[in-house]
Each structure stands twice: as C-alpha cells, then as structure tokens.
Amino acid sequence: MPESRFEALCHDDLNTVTGVWSDLERSGFVTPFQSLQWIEVLLRTLAGLPNTRFFVVEVRDRHSQSPLMLLPMCLVQHRGYRVVEFASFDVCDLSMPVLAGNDALVDPKDAEYLWQAVVSVLPPADLIEITQIPKQYRGRVNPLACVPGTVPASVSRYEASIEGDPAKIVEGLANSQTRRILKTSNRRLSERGTVRFAVAETREDLDQLFPVMLAQRQERFLELGRYDLLTRSDIQTFYDSAVRSSLSTDGLARMWALFVNDEPIATCLGLVHKQSFTLLIITMAGGSWASCSPGIALLSRIIQWSAEQGLTRIDFSVSDASYKTGLGGRPEAMLELKLPVTTVGRTVHAVGRSLDDLKARLKAHPVLFAFARKLVRSARRSGRRIGTLRLQYKGPTHVIWFNILMPFCL
Structure with missing residues (x-):
C-alpha cells in the first residue's frame, strides 16, 4: 500500500467538518462518545477549559479525496509541557475515530502510514497520549489499536449481549x-x-x-x-x-x-x-x-x-466492579499509546512509567497497599475535595504525594 494513500488535515473549527461528520455517522461507524451530538455538548460545556485547544484531524484518501476518518483531539498545556490527547475531557470512555463505511483501514501494514499522516498535522507538543483505546467496538476494528507503540492498558471494559x-x-x-x-x-x-x-x-x-x-x-x-x-x-x-x-x-x-x-x-x-x-x-x-x-x-x-x-448489547464501560461480571459482563482488553516527542516529553513519560511501576509494586504487597489506600481515603474524606492533584492545592505535602502515587484508589 503506497504511503501516499493517506492525507490528513487539521480543523480548528468543528463547523468545518460537521457535514462530513454527519455523513460518516449516517453511512459509516461511530461510538456514542464520538457521536456528533455528544461532541457538540462537550464543546459547549467543557472545551473552553483554560490551556486547552480542541481540534479535529480528518484523514482522506489522497487520490479520491474521500473522507476515511475523523479524530477529535485536543492540545493541553500543562505547567511546563504540552500534551496532544484524544478529546475526552473526562467524559468519553472510548478513544476511536469516526470511520467511513468500509472496513479498509484495518490492515496493520497501513497503520504506520496512516499514523504518519495524522502526526504530520498535529500541533507542536512534547507528548502524544491516547488512552482507553478499544481493540474493536461492535465488531469494527479500531485503527488506533493498530498503531505501532500501543501497549496494554491497566483497565478493561465490560460488555454483555442482551x-x-x-x-x-x-x-x-x-x-x-x-x-x-x-x-x-x-x-x-x-x-x-x-x-x-x-x-x-x-x-x-x-x-x-x-x-x-x-x-x-x-x-x-x-x-x-x-x-x-x-x-x-x-x-x-x-x-x-x-x-x-x-x-x-x-x-x-x-x-x-x-x-x-x-x-x-x-x-x-x-x-x-x-x-x-x-x-x-x-x-x-x-x-x-x-x-x-x-x-x-x-x-x-x-x-x-x-x-x-x-x-442487543449492554456496555458496562471501563473499570472493574463485581456487579458487571455478576450480570454477565465479559472483559474486553484496552490499549494506550504514549509517545514522547521532545526531551521534555521523554522526561514526563519516564516519570509516569516510574510511578506506574511503583504502583504495581505496591499492589503486589497487600498489607502495604491496604494501609496506603486507607490513609489516602481517610485524607479524602476529611478534605472532601482532596482526591486528585490540583496545582492550586496548598495542603500537606504527604497528601499530595499519596494522591500522585495512589490514583488506583479512586
């Protein structure tokens, strides 16, 4: 497959691709979290967050100019570094493009060329981070799952036929x-x-x-x-x-x-x-x-x-819970993609991996894990809104560190 097959464009205004989006929803494939209705509400209420820029990457067939997919994304400016993410804003449980009706974008041999086209139009950033990537959804293969560099995520999603x-x-x-x-x-x-x-x-x-x-x-x-x-x-x-x-x-x-x-x-x-x-x-x-x-x-x-x-199907969404398996939910593996682009991004990525390793080691020691979880949850109950690291928070240092190290207690 020639590399020139894919062509990508970056749209800063949703209105420029609303027509294409509607057409792909009607004749193609979309998850509920990337449906136009969901994204429009998201833009009205959440996309105006400080230091966040929403944009859409459109991938076309270079020869026919037919739209192949749309990827809603955002650039987030953190303190000292920038991250390109799939547009989730904490309310989208899946990362999957809006796709054309045919299933021609599932060959892993094409995935590298496809991703190169996407990356070529992304805004400058230190890190590209896409989480909660399903391997497939409703029988349709997710092209993002085929991108080189994806690794298994720590969370699963659960589904059952009804x-x-x-x-x-x-x-x-x-x-x-x-x-x-x-x-x-x-x-x-x-x-x-x-x-x-x-x-x-x-x-x-x-x-x-x-x-x-x-x-x-x-x-x-x-x-x-x-x-x-x-x-x-x-x-x-x-x-x-x-x-x-x-x-x-x-x-x-x-x-x-x-x-x-x-x-x-x-x-x-x-x-x-x-x-x-x-x-x-x-x-x-x-x-x-x-x-x-x-x-x-x-x-x-x-x-x-x-x-x-x-x-015909119930999606219990992500995270483990006994009631999901109790009602017939079967786990579906998820993937994630974290690609550092700059030296700053490599540093942020390395720190994140170290913290993930530390959390895994803590989980392997039930007594220590139970103690740390009890301490963190006690701090959250007493502080009510303590629970994630917020830059404006000026409270006790030990609470901040436990909230960095223990997000698995959420």
Missing part, C-alpha cells in the same frame, strides 16, 4: 450470587412500599432526578473516600446538558430511576446508541436502603427495559 426474551434476560445473564442478591432486593423493596421503575421523559423528571443523582453520588463517594468527578460544576453542566438535549431529539443520553412510593432510591445516567446501552453513572441511596441493593435492582430493570426496546 438478546432474547426480555422477561428472562436478567436471569440468563446473572450468576448465582447476583440472582440471590436480586431476589433478596426485590423482597425487601416490596416490603417497604410500592416499587416503581421510571424513565425520565420530561424536564420536570430531570429537575427531580438530576439533583438526587448528584446527592447520592456525593454521599457514596465521600463514604468511600473516593474522588468524585461530579463535584466539578462544569462536569455537572455537561451531563445535565446532555440529557436535556436528548429529550427533544429522542437522543443519546437518558436517565432512569427506581422509586419506592415517591422516593427515588437509585438513579442511572446512560447512553442509548445503535442498539446498545452504555452505563455511565449509577447511584443509590445509602443508610437503611443499603440492605435492599437499590443500585443493582435498578440496573436489572434497565437491562430488561433495554431488551424490550430492541437493544
């Missing part, structure tokens, strides 16, 4: 332990009142449920000593805008809730896209409700609802 009789789908997916939990949950919930599953369909529904989701999430993460991304007002605005924009278009982002009498005891925010349901946020009331397992009770009802709507 084809079959909706009334029996959960029972078929769940393992024996999860079936016992659901049986106990349903009994205990029924004892406390009238159980009702609801889909948010109006602005009034969202006005009620969105604050409940935030409150339940904050309470749970504070209890666990975990950093909660949803404490950020811009992230709250993003998700709120995403679900509200979907009301009028029967669009991407949806909310569901489980009520006992008139009290919402669990909420969920997820995506419905091309016969798939993607789980993003699930929250549940604590206290006396904890023994009723309201979170998994709600998720079981969403799975049944999804099957009733004709959806």
